[in-house]
Amino acid sequence: MKVEEGFKQTPPTEGHPFLDDPILPALLHRLCPSGHYNRIRADLVNLGTQVLPDMREIGNLATPPYLVQYNQWGQRIDKLVTSESWRNLKAVSQKEGIIGIFYERESGDFSRVHGFMKVLMMAGDAQVIFCPLSMTDGCARALELYGSHVLREEVLRRLVSRNPDTAFTAGQWMTERPGGSDVSQTETTATHIVSDAYLLDGxxxxxxATDSDVSLALARTGDPSGGSRSLSLFLIPLNPSLYPNARDSRTQSARNGILIxxxxxxxxxxxVPTAELxxxxxxxxxxxxxxxxxxxISSVLNITRVHSGVGSVGYVRKALSLAKAYASVRRTGHPRTLLHDIPLHLNELAKLTVTYxxxxxxxxxxVGLLGKVECGTADEPAQHRLxxxxxxxxxxxxxxxVQVTIECMTALGGEGYMEENGIGRLVRDGIVxxxxxxxxxxxxxxxVKAFQxxxxxxxxxxxxKAEIKRAKVALHGKLRGIDGIIASALDTLVTSLRSPSALSPRPALxxxxxxxxxxxxxxxxxxSASHRTQTEHEVxxxxxxxxxxxxxxxAAREELRTASALDHEVNGRIVYGSNGKVRWKL
Structure with a gap:
């Protein structure tokens, strides 16, 4: 049989990432007051209709970066080469107001909701462009809170710009060989020159985001015995226009004493261009x-961690959209039945949708709490919750x-395992x-530290407790006892965290x-009881x-209950064998 002959599977067509999403339209309606709702909704509809189709095509053409360390004359140039599509993805995002929406604050407290809904819709097609943009957001917030007048004028305004020709992106260089996440082991040192200017070595x-224009980095400004208490935060200019004695801006070795x-x-x-520097x-x-x-740096970490959470869910949105679309065109069995008409398959999609x-x-x-804190409208309890x-x-x-994305891959059968549909990339990128x-x-x-x-x-x-009380009154016994389950789980959590054991933090999280x-x-x-149809409310x-x-x-509650009973020495023997000895103490 010729390849042109025989069965041809109808390709699945994804729905609109906002209008056809199972939760975003209603959630936007609930979260945003009428004064902002129509404008934000129109922006999200336009994003899904006009911008994302083009962004997908750009993303499909993006290729990994590469490094040229020496030129033909044996000179060290450390030229980092990124693809035009990578740069275009960055430009599209900047034009869409990411990061600008967050700092223009046209929607006040709800600007974070607006911007992060766009990020969630775009993440699955954006080829991890929100990695450098999340760090750009964090850097902008750090400069807004702590930056000098000069840094705010020269750098902050360009970090939040919607003009790709002048906008900056930022990196974040914390990880070093001795410590990993433990920044107390930082070896990079800072030597004071004048005013706020320093020279870093490390x-x-x-x-x-090694291709960024600026980067934040920690360096030691005190005695190493002080650990993390002798570290300071620095902004490193990588764009030659920002530091003195710049040489040829086309070469990386000219970039402020930085070698890749x-x-x-x-x-x-x-x-993403990630390097050892x-x-x-x-x-x-x-x-x-x-x-x-x-x-x-905590202000930066809070923002990048929120970006990370949104990115994870954005990958789920994309994978679930593909799984639902495939179930609407793929037939199987005899008689040929669409996957979404098979009860067992539809039930699995329902489970994934509930988690999403x-x-x-x-x-x-x-995100709502973050917006209120940044606009100064959050009370003290809200700040604690954030x-x-x-x-x-x-x-x-x-x-x-990651779990849901893998299950969405499985829902496509063999087609899900093919690189062309993009779910494999979502899994790999999501694991980070x-x-x-x-x-x-x-x-x-x-x-645990925050709880203290x-x-x-x-x-x-x-x-x-306040939301449980409101639900019991408003929903008139429709909760089938889940209010009690949540309340009981809260009691277990609070009791555990008042005197946490060595093994309780992870299950408590x-x-x-x-x-x-x-x-x-x-x-x-x-x-939903007062704003949606009866059917929608029941769902x-x-x-x-x-x-x-x-x-x-x-299961999470039970794991927390039993965590304190697990024996550290027995864990050592399980991991290292019956004759192994655990030589460390928690």
Whole structure:
């Protein structure tokens, strides 16, 4: 048989990423007041209709970067070459107001909701362009809070620009060989020159967005025995127009005493130029106060962690859209039946959709808090909730997002395993969200630290209990007992975190993820009762019930209960063998 003969599968056609999404239109309606709603909705509709189709074509042409270290005359040039499509993806995003929307604040408190809905819609087709843009966002916030007048005028305004010809992007260079996530082991040193100007010397083992115009980096300005307490935050100019004595701007070796030793050979995110760099007399500007670099960088980490959570859910949105579209055109069996008409297959898609909705609700609960904090309208409990929930959001969405994306791949059968449909790239790129900006274990310890702040436990508990109370009154017994399940899980969590054992932080983080997402879904179900049709309202209630009953909350609660009973020495023997000895103490 010729290849042109025989059966031809009808290609699946994705729906509109906003209008056909199972939660975004209703969520935008709930979150945004009427004064902003119509304008934001029109922008999101235009994004899905006009911008994303072009962005997909650009993304399909993007190729990984490469490094030319020497020219034909044996001179070290360290020329980093990125594809035109990578640069075009960056330009499209900047024109769409990412990062501009966040700092123009045309929608006030809701500007973060507006911008992050665009990020969520774009992430699956954007080839990880939001990696450098998330760091650009974090850098902009750091300069807005702590930057000098000169840095705000020369750099901040270009970080938030919508004009690709003049806009900057930023990198973030924290990771070094001795410490990884433990920045207390930082070897890079800073030598004062004059005013806020310093010279940096050191080695950065993992530098994302090496093609950026500026970068934030930690360097030691005090005694090494001070650990993280003797670190300061610096802005490093990479664009030759920003530092003195610039040579040929076409070569990387001219870039402020920075040498690129190699590009990282990564499992995913192949399109992002990530490198090992050495800094040799690199000009930099102090950001914030001396020896308070970790405190100063926290504003950056909070933002990049939210971006990470949104990115994870954006990959789910894309993969689920493909799985649903495929189920609408693929026939199987005899008689030939569409996949979405097969009860078992439709039930699996329903499970994935419930998880997607839960993650979206969790994301925009935190995004809403971030917007209020940045606009100065958040009360103290809201500030506590943002601090506690941010590391949880990042870790929880990364964990659940990868699981759902893989299941969406499976839902396409053999077609799902083919590179052409893009789900494989989503899986590879999504896995990095479990690692960068803190692994799940690191983030769970950060969550425990946040809970130790006076008022944090009370702020979280009051929010959950208030939403449960509202739901019990508004939904008139339709919750089938899930209100009690969430309340009981909250009691378990609070009890555990008041005196955490060595092994409780990680299961506590996942339990809090279930509680927070379930609570946000309850809030939506209450709103739905008076703003949506009866059928839509019933779906909203059923969705939160399924999430609480079947999504994994019970297993997470049980794991937290049993964590303290696990023996450290026995764990060592399980991992290293019956004769192995664990030589460390927790």
């Amino acid at each position: 080695f950065k083992w993992f530098s994302s 030793h190699r590009l990282k050979n990564k499992f995913g995110t192949h399109i 050495s800094l040799q007399g690199t000009h930099a500007h102090l950001v914030g106060k001396l020896n308070q670099g970790v405190k100063t 909705k839960a993650l979206v609700h969790f994301v925009f609960e935190v 601090r506690v929930l941010t590391p949880v959001l990042k870790a929880f969405c990364a964990e659940k997002g 969200e479990k690692i960068w900006e803190g692994t799940t274990t690191v983030l769970s310890l950060d969550m 702040t006076r008022g944090s436990v009370e702020a979280l508990s009051q929010w959950v 996942f339990l809090l993820g279930y509680i927070a997402s379930g609570t946000a879904m309850l809030e939506h179900a209450v709103w 909203d209630i059923e969705t939160v019930i399924r999430w609480v009953e079947c999504g994994g909350l019970a």
